[in-house]
Amino acid sequence: MTESYDGPAFPEGDDEARQAEARYKARLLDKIHTGDWLDQHHFAPMQWMVPGLVPEGSGLLVGPPKIGKSWFALGLGLSVAAGGSALGAIHVEQRDVLYLALEDGDRRMQTRCRKLLPDGDPIPENFSYITDLVEERDILAVMDYWLDAHKGGLVMLDTLGKVMPAASTGQTQYQRDYNIGGRLKKVADDHPGSTVLTVHHSRKAESVDFMDSTSGTQGLNGAADFTIVLQRPRGENDAIIAISGRDVEEGSYAAVSENGSWSIDGDSLAEASHAAAQARLTSGVGDKMTQIVSLVSRSPEGISGTEVARATGLREDTVRQDLRRALKDGRILQPKDRGKYFPVNTVSQVSHVTSDDEPGNVTRDRCDTHAESQLTVVPDDPCPDCNLSLTGRTGSNTCSWRHTQAQQEAAS
Numbered sequence: 001m002t003e004s005y006d007g008p009a010f011p012e013g014d015d016e017a018r019q020a021e022a023r024y025k026a027r028l029l030d031k032i033h034t035g036d037w038l039d040q041h042h043f044a045p046m047q048w049m050v051p052g053l054v055p056e057g058s059g060l061l062v063g064p065p066k067i068g069k070s071w072f073a074l075g076l077g078l079s080v081a082a083g084g085s086a087l088g089a090i091h092v093e094q095r096d097v098l099y100l101a102l103e104d105g106d107r108r109m110q111t112r113c114r115k116l117l118p119d120g121d122p123i124p125e126n127f128s129y130i131t132d133l134v135e136e137r138d139i140l141a142v143m144d145y146w147l148d149a150h151k152g153g154l155v156m157l158d159t160l161g162k163v164m165p166a167a168s169t170g171q172t173q174y175q176r177d178y179n180i181g182g183r184l185k186k187v188a189d190d191h192p193g194s195t196v197l198t199v200h201h202s203r204k205a206e207s208v209d210f211m212d213s214t215s216g217t218q219g220l221n222g223a224a225d226f227t228i229v230l231q232r233p234r235g236e237n238d239a240i241i242a243i244s245g246r247d248v249e250e251g252s253y254a255a256v257s258e259n260g261s262w263s264i265d266g267d268s269l270a271e272a273s274h275a276a277a278q279a280r281l282t283s284g285v286g287d288k289m290t291q292i293v294s295l296v297s298r299s300p301e302g303i304s305g306t307e308v309a310r311a312t313g314l315r316e317d318t319v320r321q322d323l324r325r326a327l328k329d330g331r332i333l334q335p336k337d338r339g340k341y342f343p344v345n346t347v348s349q350v351s352h353v354t355s356d357d358e359p360g361n362v363t364r365d366r367c368d369t370h371a372e373s374q375l376t377v378v379p380d381d382p383c384p385d386c387n388l389s390l391t392g393r394t395g396s397n398t399c400s401w402r403h404t405q406a407q408q409e410a411a412s
Contacts, residue, residue: 181223
């Protein structure tokens with residue numbers, strides 16, 4: 001081992017130096033764990049500030065300017081501090097919360113808190129905030145000291161720009177981003193069971209992959225344990241909450257933002273995920289096609305063209321033309337030898353079923369809300385985001401890059 005040692009060289013015959021080398025080597029080798037150690041070790045369970053959405057660790061909350069990121073963060077903080085329900089539907093445990101509102105003042109904090117809380121409800125006593133820190137060193141120190149005193153707490157930094165230093169001489173922007181991200185992560189890692197959630201702006205240019213929307217380099221996402229991206233067209237209430245991370249299941253959830261208050265679309269993340277999927281299926285089409293696809297999506301037992309025409313009041317020949325277009329675009333399904341159209345990801349028989357132009361495998365599933373089994377067609381090469389064929393479909397705005405890459409590889 002000594003012959004292959006690549007650490008600092010020490011003069012021969014120097015006992016003190018040799019002892020220092022031995023201690024250095026022992027300290028490094030002690031960091032190595034065996035498979036047996038890992039198999040026998042018991043870790044504390046993952047802690048969630050908001051189950052399924054905000055785990056322990058260091059995270060980014062990303063979105064365009066004025067989309068409502070600060071309102072979203074403050075709403076989460078108040079919900080966690082009070083305990084009960086967050087985003088209108090997700091049960092949360094009561095925890096201590098520190099909000100570093102470094103772009104706000106006391107009056108604005110009071111006004112916003114009172115607007116978000118139910119009439120007459122006091123601001124939770126275990127919700128704390130600070131507005132007048134400037135230096136990066138002070139900001140990181142306050143977070144660290146506060147978490148020392150509030151185990152398992154939630155800290156929110158609004159915004160990252162308040163601690164982002166200029167790149168030093170010889171340092172790339174990626175290195176600067178990763179370094180500041182690493183400092184924030186260290187604060188979280190030094191306090192297991194706690195969360196540091198940092199608000200940050202997204203880049204101006206639209207990104208196909210929501211993880212590319214973070215302003216700056218990928219060093220920020222790389223250092224963070226998870227990233228939440230808020231997407232909402234300017235002037236509209238309908239929104240998407242997208243999340244990806246090391247210890248959280250990647251997903252997109254439909255949400256509503258109204259008068260500063262954010263809530264998921266449904267009574268659970270599963271329902272919000274379904275609503276987001278339906279929104280993707282009707283994106284980029286007119287009102288008539290949206291009406292038809294939405295009707296099919298609400299008909300897991302299948303629906304015929306005649307039934308669609310009757311329910312919508314549209315001409316049957318027009319409906320059948322639009323159904324064929326929707327089928328071709330992968331927005332609905334039509335198993336062969338069946339006169340009905342089905343929603344994407346619904347099923348009912350164990351057999352090979354195909355749409356008009358795409359093979360798929362069918363498995364039997366029991367739907368929670370229906371007494372009968374339903375049909376789900378899974379393409380041979382499903383996209384992990386939209387479940388459409390990677391090589392046969394264009395995908396949605398958040399996953400078209402996967403489809404393009406798969407199609408290029410298939411063509412090469």
